[in-house]
Amino acid sequence: MAFKLSMSQSSPSVRSLGRRVGRVPVIKSRGVATAPFRLPAARNEPNLDYARGSPERAQVEKVLKQMKAQLPLESQSFISGKALSVSNTLQQPLPAEHATTFTHYPLNTPAQINEAIESALAAKESWQNTPFVDRAAIFLKAAELVAGKYRYELIAATMLGQGKNVWQGEIDAAAELADFFRLNCNYAAEILAKQPDRGTDGMWTRVDYRPMEGFIYAVSPFNFTAIGGNLVSGPALMGNVVIWKPSPSNVYASSLVYKILLEAGLPPNVIQFVTGDAEQITQTVLGHREFAGLNFTGSSDVFRSLYAQVGENIGKKVYRDYPRLVGETSGKNFHLVHPTADIDSAVYHTLRGAFEYQGQKCSATSRLYLPESRAQEFLAKLKSEINDITIGSPEEMGAFMGPVIHKASFEKIKSIIDASNKDPSLELIAGGTYDGSTGYYVHPTVYRAKSIDHELFDKEIFGPVLTVYVYPDAEWSSILKKVDQSGGGFALTGAVFAADRTAIREAEDTLRYAAGNFYINCKTTAALIGQQSFGGGRSSGTNDKAGSANVVLRFTSPRTIKEEFFPLNGFRYPSNE
Incomplete structure (x- = not known):
């Protein structure tokens, strides 16, 4: 089983998409045909046990051995689905053997970050006009690839790169990642289905759940491979384009997730995958007029700093809109x-x-x-x-x-x-x-x-x-x-x-x-996607609840549309007589 997922291993459709740099293939809108469709019922990916002698244990041990033998692994950053050529790289040591390098990853320049932003913005109109069923199908396909074809590669990468044991790798990089991809589709559909249910004769009111104008910046942490998939999938499902910066200690596993999305059919410029100096990348992103939202998981101190920078830029009228800031941060x-x-x-x-x-x-x-x-x-x-x-x-x-x-x-x-x-x-x-x-x-x-x-x-x-x-x-x-x-x-x-x-x-x-999550006769960890939505308040974040429709809704800009079917035959009210 090869664990290196490359563009050459992708499906023919992905290879053809990879050649269309700078734009998303136009998919003809079929609103009437898509309206009655329903997503598969919400479910959680079952966990494998990895008991001694089990086939899943043998599989993950095999991939671990292959991966370890090929260290250091090459991590890449991507603009429009194409790996960037870079002159400078950084390295991540193997946490269990710090004398060994686990992976090298690129140090992207501000010019490359701006190129990624412009490439994403060029894809925005076509992506947001892609019917929701087609967007959802991509992430449902990705969930199947995570749970099946690439399960053990993701787990092995998470075990080696992040120091997780096999059980922690299973519940994160396999089950929870698949859950996020699947259930974010259900949450997005739930939002789109919410329409006004009260009306007046001769009037019709409806809501258009638009993506944000501009782009979303997703910053994911080292400790959960699944979180990166969540931070990008929710906004993208609602028609947004995303700049994704993973933690330097989770670049390799995150790059596998990105390549899986391409194989599932994601147009290559909808999500841009950038790596390198976090401060430099963030300064470039937050200084851009089209910055529309932040989807962040990490430390409270870093989130406060980002919040302050955005607030200062709002005061300077850097942005067209007030960016949406979503953060899940620290706990005690x-x-x-x-x-x-x-x-x-x-x-x-x-x-x-x-x-x-x-x-x-x-x-x-x-x-x-x-x-x-x-x-x-x-x-x-x-x-x-x-x-x-x-x-x-x-x-x-x-x-x-x-x-x-x-x-x-x-x-x-x-x-x-x-x-x-x-x-x-x-x-x-x-x-x-x-x-x-x-x-x-x-x-x-x-x-x-x-x-x-x-x-x-x-x-x-x-x-x-x-x-x-x-x-x-x-x-x-x-x-x-x-x-x-x-x-x-x-x-x-x-x-x-x-x-x-x-x-x-x-x-x-x-x-x-x-x-924000209170447990009775149960430990503080292991919230299950779709069952215990996750997030806290005070200094622990904005409490937008990962694993629910709430956080997906944050990356929409709803438009209310009212239509009347009768003419107005005067301007006076009865009280004016």
């Missing part, structure tokens, strides 16, 4: 345990929430509140189970944890652990160690804080570090208020563990704004 997520909780279940949820994918999910559990009456039981079991956590290269199928993403992340977490180990107000429960000799490995770490106001309850770490506070049982209600006030101003995810329905109700109500 909590588990709150009530005395009536099932302790064993809460421990297992906490282990997964805090330490799966090395705590590098924006929804990862990083603060824990325990009742005094159950704390010893909880912490004893937590420590015992942590001792059973396996750590190793993603190629080791039995590893529960792998490396963190890169040196900067490792050094940040290392410095926090070093300072915490010397802090007399903290008790080390587990871990507190790391090993950067071969890869960027941080061991699962738990501290118990004497004070609920310790800085670790507010500082975003983005690594496998959990901070615990033990509260007196009688202070349940006041602890709820403190949980709401803590967390560094973030409000992404949170969970309560309890059997007492009164306690659950009090927590749900008191913590109404503490988390």
Whole structure:
């Protein structure tokens, strides 16, 4: 099985599209014929298990071996579906073996970024006039390619490049990516179907869901291959053109996603794929008059900076419109345990929430509140189970944890652990160690804080570090208020563990704004597309809810059309007589 997806491997239709540089093939509008069509029913892609001896495990091991043997892999950037020629490249080390280069990727120039923007804008009219059923068919086809033909290549690239184990790669690069492609089609259709249902005799009012004027800038993070697919597919389905800049630590897997979209029939200039210096690319994009929207997932600090730049440019009248800004950013997520909780279940949820994918999910559990009456039981079991956590290269199928993403992340977490180990107000429960000799490995770490106001309850770490506070049982209600006030101003995810329905109700109500995703007897991670739409408020983002129609609607500019079927025979009202 070849894992390198190139234009030469694409379907004939894609090859022909690739030759039509600078424009989208004109597809004749067939509005009447397309109106009655319905999309396939919404569904989630089933997860494969990768159990020992399973065919899927054998397949992914085979592709991993092939991919590893060909390192460093070549990543490309694309304008109008054509790989750019570049003189300068950057490299991404393999997180599990930082002496080895995983991939080289291009350093695009401002001139190339402007070329990408102009190429996308040249495609805009034809793409937005392409019937919705034809746009949707492309992404439905892409979902099938993700779930079938390229499943293992995507997973292997995500495992090696992002340090995920096979299960985390499966739920991300295969299942969730396919879900986004499929379900964004359903969400787009849901929006298009929303029409006024109240009228007056002789009048007809309807809504035209137009794409934005200009282009959308999509900025995707390192930690989920699927997120890039989501950030580009929602706007594109509604007729927008997109400039896509993936994280430097997720270029290769993202480029596979882009090539899959081309193979599925996406006209090559609808989405432009650019790489290189993030600040330089962003300055070029945000300075363009046709910038119409930002679809962003990443750090809160970066999003604030982008928001500020756009605001300043709005004040200077740089843009024609007020750009739409959508951001899903950081979290400092909590588990709150009530005395009536099932302790064993809460421990297992906490282990997964805090330490799966090395705590590098924006929804990862990083603060824990325990009742005094159950704390010893909880912490004893937590420590015992942590001792059973396996750590190793993603190629080791039995590893529960792998490396963190890169040196900067490792050094940040290392410095926090070093300072915490010397802090007399903290008790080390587990871990507190790391090993950067071969890869960027941080061991699962738990501290118990004497004070609920310790800085670790507010500082975003983005690594496998959990901070615990033990509260007196009688202070349940006041602890709820403190949980709401803590967390560094973030409000992404949170969970309560309890059997007492009164306690659950009090927590749900008191913590109404503490988390955009609130879980009851369930960990803070693993929202499922189409079931738990995802996003938070406060400093965690604009809460437009990925995995729902809400965020897709943000990249439309609705036009209300009112038509009357009778003449007006005068201008006076009865009250004027």
